[in-house]
Amino acid sequence: MPSLKDIRKRISSVKNTQKITRAMKLVSAAKLRRAQMAMLELRPYAEKHREMLTSLMGQLGGAGQAPHQLLQSRDDVKSVAILCLTSDRGMCGGFNANLQKSVARLVAAKTEEGKAVSVFPLGSRMEREAKKRAYVVPNQFGKIIGATDSDSIRGITERLVDGFIAEEFDEVYVISNRFKSAIAQVPDTRQLIPVDAGDEPAEDSGVSGDPYYEPNQMTLLHYVVPRYIEVQVRQAILESIAGEHAARMNAMNSATDNATEMVASLTLQMNRARQAAITKELMEIIGGAEAIK
Numbered sequence: 001m002p003s004l005k006d007i008r009k010r011i012s013s014v015k016n017t018q019k020i021t022r023a024m025k026l027v028s029a030a031k032l033r034r035a036q037m038a039m040l041e042l043r044p045y046a047e048k049h050r051e052m053l054t055s056l057m058g059q060l061g062g063a064g065q066a067p068h069q070l071l072q073s074r075d076d077v078k079s080v081a082i083l084c085l086t087s088d089r090g091m092c093g094g095f096n097a098n099l100q101k102s103v104a105r106l107v108a109a110k111t112e113e114g115k116a117v118s119v120f121p122l123g124s125r126m127e128r129e130a131k132k133r134a135y136v137v138p139n140q141f142g143k144i145i146g147a148t149d150s151d152s153i154r155g156i157t158e159r160l161v162d163g164f165i166a167e168e169f170d171e172v173y174v175i176s177n178r179f180k181s182a183i184a185q186v187p188d189t190r191q192l193i194p195v196d197a198g199d200e201p202a203e204d205s206g207v208s209g210d211p212y213y214e215p216n217q218m219t220l221l222h223y224v225v226p227r228y229i230e231v232q233v234r235q236a237i238l239e240s241i242a243g244e245h246a247a248r249m250n251a252m253n254s255a256t257d258n259a260t261e262m263v264a265s266l267t268l269q270m271n272r273a274r275q276a277a278i279t280k281e282l283m284e285i286i287g288g289a290e291a292i293k
Helices: 004-059 095-112 124-133 150-165 217-292
Strands: 079-085 116-122 171-181 184-193
Touching: 004 217, 079 095, 079 124, 079 150, 079 217, 095 116, 095 124, 095 171, 095 184, 095 217, 116 124, 116 150, 150 171, 150 184, 150 217, 171 217, 184 217
Parallel strands: 079 116, 079 171
Antiparallel strands: 171 184
């Protein structure tokens, strides 16, 4: 049985850890509010972008007939690129591990199909995982927090678009954690290029008549498609960052609760050890007194 001194040291250590986890929980909660606000502000813009692209594709005959190479699927897919988003730091539960497993499954599936797979990690945790698993990594995009800058997002998008146009790869996927709520972040795999804006018609805005495009539909399409890809990348980054803060807040909340339970258990153990020591001393005193008689 541990000594009374050892138990007191352990209680002190757990309490110090509890202070750290509680502080990290509060910091993550504050960061989550800001990240969630930025994510929610982008969603209507991304949806309107999708509606515009869907409308243009419908006017021009659909994705299969629209004369834009970023909309055209290739019959013989030989190579695939995967943009993978994780956090830069740990202590956020299974946030990174779940996404890394999704990446590994997709890489294995595409490799079994005989396709060459290139991984583009965004986030320090994914960079380590890519190095550990010896993935083919043409470029590393650095830390995900810095990637929220518009120039960084544009650079990521241009690298993927240029690689697709140059036929360096025939498909581009993005794997990131989709933010559903503060307690649910789910790894999500989506095809980024060729662009698939969906076939759902745009919601009725209450305005009647045919839309008029200026200067013309084709010019607008060539502008909208790359911007749409950029918006998808930005949305994935913002949702991943919000999900990271939510996951860390929940993990630190659980750690704080566990520390509270551990302190209570250790305190009970300390009281029992102290009572046992007192009882032992009393028995010794009584035994000595009896021996003197």
